Amino acid sequence: MNATTKSRRAESLRDLEQEVGVMIRRIRRVLWERARAIHPDLQPASYLMLAYLAEHGELRASTLADALVIDKGAVSRQLGHLVELGLVDRTPDPADGRASLLSASEAAVSRINAVVEDRRRWLDEQLGDWTDEELSDFAQVLGRYNAALDERA
Numbered sequence: 707m708n709a710t711t712k713s714r715r716a717e718s719l720r721d722l723e724q725e726v727g728v729m730i731r732r733i734r735r736v737l738w739e740r741a742r743a744i745h746p747d748l749q750p751a752s753y754l755m756l757a758y759l760a761e762h763g764e765l766r767a768s769t770l771a772d773a774l775v776i777d778k779g780a781v782s783r784q785l786g787h788l789v790e791l792g793l794v795d796r797t798p799d800p801a802d803g804r805a806s807l808l809s810a811s812e813a814a815v816s817r818i819n820a821v822v823e824d825r826r827r828w829l830d831e832q833l834g835d836w837t838d839e840e841l842s843d844f845a846q847v848l849g850r851y852n853a854a855l856d857e858r859a
Contacts (some may be wrong), residue, residue, distance in 0.1 A: 736825070743821045744814065745791050748775055752784045760810035760818045766799065768810060 741753035
């Protein structure tokens with residue numbers, strides 16, 4: 707690789723880091739907005755946990771902690787708060803009476819679905835001038851980027 711090619715690649719990597727930084731800040735804002743739309747006292751990290759439960763159904767807290775790569779103590783605290791807010795239901799685990807299964811409440815699932823649908827509608831409007839092919843290509847490239855970074859983790 708010659709010096710010019712190295713310089714262009716270094717510049718492209720800097721541009722990528724900058725754009726990913728913008729995306730991270732945007733995602734943080736969106737998570738905050740989504741959490742508030744579900745419940746005024748819901749924190750963004752708890753929103754992610756709640757959304758995972760809504761998508762995957764009943765789970766043990768340990769399964770949730772493993773799936774989200776979060777400390778079990780932190781999961782327990784956040785789940786307690788979600789239960790207090792009426793967003794998560796606990797039921798005894800029929801396979802082990804000492805354990806509980808957790809699931810998003812019906813009200814939480816309904817609110818999450820409405821928020822997701824509203825956000826997707828907004829995103830479609832913002833990207834209205836993108837072709838279906840451009841959207842697909844971007845999703846594939848972003849998926850490839852994420853997969854490349856996962857391989858190193």
